[in-house]
Amino acid sequence: MSANNLFLKSAFVRAPLKNGVGRYVCQLQRIVFKFCKSNGASRGMRDFIEQDLVDFSKDNPGVVVYLKPRRHRGPVIVGEYLNGDRLWMSVHNKTHEEIVKWVELFRTQQGNNWNSRLRKYQYTNHPSVQGPWTPFTFKDPELNTAELPDVRFGSNNRLPATATEQLRLMFEKQKLDELKTAE
Template sequence: MTGISFIQQVSKSRNGVGAFIRPCKKVTLTFCNFGGSSKGMRDFLRLRLAKFTKEYPEIQFQVLQKPGFHPVLKGEYIGSEANVGKQICVKNWNIDVVENKLKLLVNSSGKQLKKPKQNVKSLNESVRGIWSPFHVDPAHRYKI
């Protein structure tokens, strides 16, 4: 009798296939209660934070009051080493800009921008051709 064995395989989770998991896990909003540079942040906290947290229930929001400091938005992401995330200073910005920058943090992947490792090479020849010192008029050449 031939038995058929079923092998269970655990599939790797790929973000966007099956279920979407937002990379941002925590957002910290830091502001000063009396400083002029925190006016936009205070307005956002008073008028729009409740609605914003209802839109993103999977994200933990923390509000910190630091007297004498400029307002800062800090995002922490899944898989980031030692809770390294992104920070945006929102000093002297109005309520709309604060909300847009917060949306930018929430919708970001958390990865830092890096320069490409390889140089860009073209498949086409240069329009000017290759420069050579022998293309210069002999009267203007450097003489040793």
């Protein structure tokens, strides 16, 4: 464990259970736009408020939107989520388009899991350095460009006959034997 984890709280991933299976529940509960009416660094925020805020509010009726004008302070977006997390983002000197992208990110994520050391239920003292196994791990690279079926990579002719095929062959052989004896 590195020293960076000493001051972080320990937590499991708190994903909303089955969110999106029946219906999707937006995890953003409240968003606060803090800005200055005259500061040049708040220009992008003021443009967002003038052009897109009403449409954002109409599209997301479950999100409470607050505007908080502040004198001589940098623009900030604060998002509060259903799980109690608060995200704070300074949008100092950001353009209108960048603020639209940040607001969309706030709307689609579920909170802040970066301030906690993520724990997992399984643990090993010797983690694998080889990576996860897949069915294609030890396959021959020639298989990517080969025209299949190819005898080099195996064909269906080598498979043993199934029980049904064996019975069919025995029945046909029996019929042939009966025809030969009848002649």
